[in-house]
Amino acid sequence: MEHFIDIVLLGLLMITGFAIVRLRSLLAVTMLTSIYSLLSAALFVVLDAVDVALTEAAIGAGISTILMLATIAQTTDREKVPRHTPLLPLIVVITTGAALIYGTLDMPHYGDPDAPVHRHMAAAYLHDTPLEIGVPNVVTSVLASYRGYDTLGEVTVIFTAGIGVLALLGYHTRRQNIQPPGIKKIVVLRVIAKLFLPLILLFALYILFHGDYGPGGGFQAGVIFATGFILYALAFGLGNAQRLIPQRLLHGLAAAGVLIYAAVGIEGMLLGGKFLEYRVLADDPVTGQHLGIMLIELGVGITVAAVMLIIYFGFVSRQNSGDS
């Protein structure tokens, strides 16, 4: 039965993809992109990848869409008809696609338990995680403990992206509040935003610290945290949001998260282990693993939330200063 849902969702994704090619209004395309992202997130749930689904929903349907909208708001909504006939691209695409489809014929069937992918590392991780790490969520244990180096690199990538956007767009603090013209008078929205902000932040913390036991973790929590503040900025104006979290604080937090992560690694070295070896952090190896994972997830969450907000403020504050 899951197979049926899988087939239908993939079909819908394909239709959405074609619609995105055909539409010329960029705002409409962005809406469809958001739908595409939501559908693929639903597909990830069908395919058992709950952590990925959570990330894709928060990042793809949430932040990416908002960034695209912010870009369109300060450029243009209309896509011009291309001057070239799309014959050559079409040939290239069809040839590549045919080659790739030929390549899939040798791949193991979908859902095949004997596929080579499932033979080696995965079984070991699934077997060892409850014994060595003691957390039920294998994705978290692999992400944060077994492959902690990768994740440290990941956080650095995010941090670098934040610096990159900051270098490209700068950061303009708004003294006066420019209210978005479309939703200026909506009192209901402000009340709801005020009601929801604490709930969203609390929920983000739940996702952060419950990541060991269910879907979730630092990346998702950071994005949800940032989404809460974006909602605040949307309802109450950018100036108020920037007064709530000043620029210097954001910059400090973005760096602090990476530093917390690295410090946990170095702490492990000081206590006689290797870099990012959590076992030595406490007397009991499993407790040490728990502590280490929790600390680095906290670091990841702080950096991701701060960088998301830096990027969002970078885009939106530039737009407002350009308009007025």
Place this chain on the structure above:
Amino acid sequence: MSNLLGHYNYWIVIVLMMTGFYIVIARPNLIKKVIGLFIFQTSVFILFISMAKIEGGSAPIIEEGISVYSNPLPHVLILTAIVVSLATTALGLALIVRIREAYGTTNEDEIHVQDEQD
């Protein structure tokens, strides 16, 4: 028939991938190109997650009474890939904003024309 069902996911993924690829190479608008890239990336995510699925398996969160889990390793890879995709999207869009300020357009053809005039 089993071949069709066994490879259905991969084939749709390739169609999606090529849709994104087509947008990137055939459409001159830079924002549309970023969106094409986004579609391409998401289709790669689906490819990896499809490979991780085991028939009758469950989400890789250990629980009493469940013996078959889907492969957690691709999940980890894709989780980080999604975050990187956000980083690239954000940087690409920031570049587009700057290009628009410098050239007054987001259309690649017009940018080329302006470059040739200089």
Place this chain on the structure above:
Amino acid sequence: MFITVSAVILVAIAIGLVRAFRGPTLYDRVMAANMIGTLTVLMVAVLGFMTGRPEFLDIALVYVLISFVSTIAVLRVVNTSNDTTEDSKQ
């Protein structure tokens, strides 16, 4: 029985997709996206029960929040761009 509900949800998503593609105004598309967001939440909730592991409802909760915030974000942008009643195709 859960399969009936999820089939209905899939049909509704397909209809929403048609509305998102046809437009004709941008507001219709935003509305369709919002509706698909709601339906996806239900889909995830029903799927959890269908596969016998309903404890992953955190995902559904995230979807509710995200689809709400992105709808509001679109509305912020929509009225600043002028051509909201464009035709859908070319």
Place this chain on the structure above:
Amino acid sequence: MMALALDLLSWIFLLAGAAFLLIGAIGVLRFPDFYTRLHAVSVCDTMGAGLVLIGLMLQGGLSLVTVKLLLIFYFMMFTCPTAVHALAQAALQGKLKPVVDDRES
């Protein structure tokens, strides 16, 4: 006996919810203009979603799952009408005229 009754009740809620979802979706497809379509969407968002969630809560029983469903229910009952309200306001400010008489404005 009690379990059977609860199960039956939950199925009634689920099926009713699914019916409302379908009705709302058809309305979204068939109604003539944006403002009427908003009505159809509201049916989906509140009645359909609400009934499905209540049905699932009855399936979940007294557990953490039901608490989470309750939270989703609570969030949805706030966010969806707010989103639709904001959408209608934005459309009105964007000078989108409701169709009064004809099919085409």
